[in-house]
Amino acid sequence: MSLLVVGTVAFDAIETPFGKTDKIIGGAASYISLAASYFHRNLNLVSVVGDDFPNEFISELNQRGVNTDGLQVKAGEKSFFWSGKYHNDMNTRDTLDTQLNVLESFDPILPEAYKNCDFLMLGNLSPAVQKRVIDQLPKRPKLIALDTMNFWMEKTFINDLKDVLKEVDVLTINDEEARILSHEYSLVKAARDILQMGPKYLVIKKGEHGALLFHENDVFFAPALPLEEVFDPTGAGDSFAGGFMGYLAQSRDVSFENMKRAVIHGSAMASFCVEKFGTERLMSLSDEDVQKRMEEFINLTAFDIELS
Amino acid sequence: MSLLVVGTVAFDAIETPFGKTDKIIGGAASYISLAASYFHRNLNLVSVVGDDFPNEFISELNQRGVNTDGLQVKAGEKSFFWSGKYHNDMNTRDTLDTQLNVLESFDPILPEAYKNCDFLMLGNLSPAVQKRVIDQLPKRPKLIALDTMNFWMEKTFINDLKDVLKEVDVLTINDEEARILSHEYSLVKAARDILQMGPKYLVIKKGEHGALLFHENDVFFAPALPLEEVFDPTGAGDSFAGGFMGYLAQSRDVSFENMKRAVIHGSAMASFCVEKFGTERLMSLSDEDVQKRMEEFINLTAFDIELS
Numbered sequence: 064m065s066l067l068v069v070g071t072v073a074f075d076a077i078e079t080p081f082g083k084t085d086k087i088i089g090g091a092a093s094y095i096s097l098a099a100s101y102f103h104r105n106l107n108l109v110s111v112v113g114d115d116f117p118n119e120f121i122s123e124l125n126q127r128g129v130n131t132d133g134l135q136v137k138a139g140e141k142s143f144f145w146s147g148k149y150h151n152d153m154n155t156r157d158t159l160d161t162q163l164n165v166l167e168s169f170d171p172i173l174p175e176a177y178k179n180c181d182f183l184m185l186g187n188l189s190p191a192v193q194k195r196v197i198d199q200l201p202k203r204p205k206l207i208a209l210d211t212m213n214f215w216m217e218k219t220f221i222n223d224l225k226d227v228l229k230e231v232d233v234l235t236i237n238d239e240e241a242r243i244l245s246h247e248y249s250l251v252k253a254a255r256d257i258l259q260m261g262p263k264y265l266v267i268k269k270g271e272h273g274a275l276l277f278h279e280n281d282v283f284f285a286p287a288l289p290l291e292e293v294f295d296p297t298g299a300g301d302s303f304a305g306g307f308m309g310y311l312a313q314s315r316d317v318s319f320e321n322m323k324r325a326v327i328h329g330s331a332m333a334s335f336c337v338e339k340f341g342t343e344r345l346m347s348l349s350d351e352d353v354q355k356r357m358e359e360f361i362n363l364t365a366f367d368i369e370l371s
Numbered sequence: 372m373s374l375l376v377v378g379t380v381a382f383d384a385i386e387t388p389f390g391k392t393d394k395i396i397g398g399a400a401s402y403i404s405l406a407a408s409y410f411h412r413n414l415n416l417v418s419v420v421g422d423d424f425p426n427e428f429i430s431e432l433n434q435r436g437v438n439t440d441g442l443q444v445k446a447g448e449k450s451f452f453w454s455g456k457y458h459n460d461m462n463t464r465d466t467l468d469t470q471l472n473v474l475e476s477f478d479p480i481l482p483e484a485y486k487n488c489d490f491l492m493l494g495n496l497s498p499a500v501q502k503r504v505i506d507q508l509p510k511r512p513k514l515i516a517l518d519t520m521n522f523w524m525e526k527t528f529i530n531d532l533k534d535v536l537k538e539v540d541v542l543t544i545n546d547e548e549a550r551i552l553s554h555e556y557s558l559v560k561a562a563r564d565i566l567q568m569g570p571k572y573l574v575i576k577k578g579e580h581g582a583l584l585f586h587e588n589d590v591f592f593a594p595a596l597p598l599e600e601v602f603d604p605t606g607a608g609d610s611f612a613g614g615f616m617g618y619l620a621q622s623r624d625v626s627f628e629n630m631k632r633a634v635i636h637g638s639a640m641a642s643f644c645v646e647k648f649g650t651e652r653l654m655s656l657s658d659e660d661v662q663k664r665m666e667e668f669i670n671l672t673a674f675d676i677e678l679s
Binding site for chain 1 (some may be wrong): 459460556557558559560577580581583589590591592593594597598599600628631632634635662665666669670671672673674675676678679
């Protein structure tokens with residue numbers, strides 16, 4: 064089943080306690096597409112870059128089964144650029160620079176061949192742009208997932224965000240964002256509140272503390288893999304979304320039981336992502352690496368208790 | 372198999388965003404004994420109180436199968452008292468008052484009948500006092516677990532702590548303490564370091580973020596139950612230890628597989644503990660409550676992924 068990914072393809076410059084990069088490939092849709100490609104090979108991408116963006120990365124995506132007909136390349140313009148610095152605990156970061164460039168006037172035009180997608184992953188973008196994507200679809204996909212961030216929860220954008228939330232099945236946000244969106248400190252209360260806003264499923268990402276999946280009165284928890292070092296957390300949430308949606312699109316099953324498996328697949332891809340700077344790790348995995356990581360997740364959480 | 376619990380039985384006064392208590396029952400050994408008593412009924416307690424301590428609580432322990440012959444009652448003296456205030460996130464607290472009283476000169480004398488214990492749980496006390504307990508045992512128990520805190524990791528006590536750590540099988544500490552003890556930020560590195568100090572098993576408690584069990588190259592993760600409200604976190608770590616050791620003593624199995632189950636039992640008891648002030652919740656559980664909670668933990672983490 065086809066998976067449509069819409070989001071940024073961009074440049075990042077990252078500083079962590081372990082080192083510093085020049086301009087490297089970043090962007091939500093880059094991470095999502097790469098992560099998803101390990102599970103699913105029928106992937107369409109909608110995004111925008113400037114003519115400063117390297118063809119090599121686009122070719123890499125194509126080789127991984129990602130159709131890039133929907134990737135607009137704007138002549139004479141520059142790609143979106145973000146620069147940030149992580150602190151020692153890796154849970155907080157400062158944005159050093161944001162240059163919207165091509166993103167400022169991004170109109171996500173869907174090629175005809177993309178419009179009958181079965182699965183849609185909307186990476187973090189303005190809620191109005193995310194809505195524009197949904198509005199172009201002639202029929203509702205089997206599943207729409209949306210990622211967003213605190214910036215869009217501020218006064219100027221919150222109504223746009225609430226509008227698009229009415230149309231989605233799965234929302235993925237982090238714990239801080241869940242608290243901001245719901246005005247509740249307790250994540251259980253926050254989830255109950257957010258599940259009234261439209262999404263039937265809510266994933267709350269807690270970074271090194273794992274992820275929670277809420278649906279009606281059910282809750283499922285997936286840990287993050289305890290790692291020796293989190294080298295660079297950039298893209299972890301998007302890699303999660305990519306693994307999650309790639310697995311769902313491949314298995315064609317949107318039951319809660321299968322969503323649990325998808326959350327584990329997402330967690331596995333996030334655990335790879337943070338092991339190196341940027342997209343590096345996600346571009347060099349073997350199927351065996353992925354299988355082995357899944358096994359580590361199973362071993363990490365499995366216990367057998369028989370209740371009387 | 373007999374479980375010996377050594378630790379404080381005391382008074383607490385607690386302030387949380389949800390309310391404030393007068394002097395209520397507290398102390399590590401109170402929580403440990405209560406939590407363990409839901410799984411195991413052959414429990415011996417060594418502790419000390421003043422004559423200001425209510426007999427009702429001691430009777431309650433006795434009714435729950437806890438032998439209190441080793442509970443010293445010091446005439447004319449006052450029980451240990453601690454008072455603290457939790458902040459909004461419930462993960463940090465300020466100590467408002469500590470009155471050692473009877474604890475200042477506590478000598479943990481083991482009644483003869485206690486000395487052949489199979490399982491020993493040393494609640495948080497000075498490492499020298501913890502060592503005194505081990506030194507009184509004619510034969511090594513099947514399993515010794517020890518809980519401690521950052522206070523004993525300071526310069527004055529760290530050598531005492533390192534001495535007693537050489538004698539224990541399981542160490543339970545929180546994430547901050549693991550970092551202090553190991554001088555490593557990464558919990559994986561911290562665990563590796565601490566497992567060189569004596570303990571063969573290390574439990575790192577992360578409060579609302581769950582608990583990690585480390586053993587050789589294996590790691591197991593148990594989540595905390597997502598709760599609507601954490602009403603009062605006091606005693607959660609001790610309730611964890613009680614559930615953990617109570618389950619192990621009852622099942623008489625100290626394999627890694629069984630330790631995983633014990634971690635889940637510990638997590639379940641901690642999840643009850645925080646639902647009300649002090650020991651209140653741990654004194655009012657039915658077997659059905661406990662079974663139901665175990666089921667919630669199973670549902671929270673279970674997924675079935677078949678690897679090729």
